[in-house]
Amino acid sequence: VHWSIDxxxxxxxxxxxxxxxxxxxxxxxxILLHASDSAKQTAAALPAIxxxxxxxxxxxxxxxxxxxxxxxxxxxxx
Numbered sequence: 001v002h003w004s005i006d007x008x009x010x011x012x013x014x015x016x017x018x019x020x021x022x023x024x025x026x027x028x029x030x031i032l033l034h035a036s037d038s039a040k041q042t043a044a045a046l047p048a049i050x051x052x053x054x055x056x057x058x059x060x061x062x063x064x065x066x067x068x069x070x071x072x073x074x075x076x077x078x
Contacts, residue, residue: 001063003032009042010034018045019052027058028066 007021018041022031031049033042053060061069 001030001067003030005029005031007031007033007042007045009039009045010036012038012040015041015045015048018042019048022049023052025053025056025058030063030066 005022005025007018009018009021013021025031033039033046033049035042050060
């Protein structure tokens with residue numbers, strides 16, 4: 001699984017920059033956020049990130065849930 005929106009939170013650019021970096025999120029996007037000592041501003045940005053996503057009508061789900069509800073198509077490669 002690969003992310004589609006990079007918050008760049010690990011660079012500690014400030015809460016407003018983190019919010020701007022994830023503001024383009026849309027249905028189906030995976031937002032990369034870090035839970036580590038090096039990403040010091042992520043926890044402060046998270047409430048606003050969640051609020052903004054909810055205002056867009058987006059639902060937060062786990063990757064497992066996203067995959068389970070996805071449609072996929074495969075073709076044999078010869």
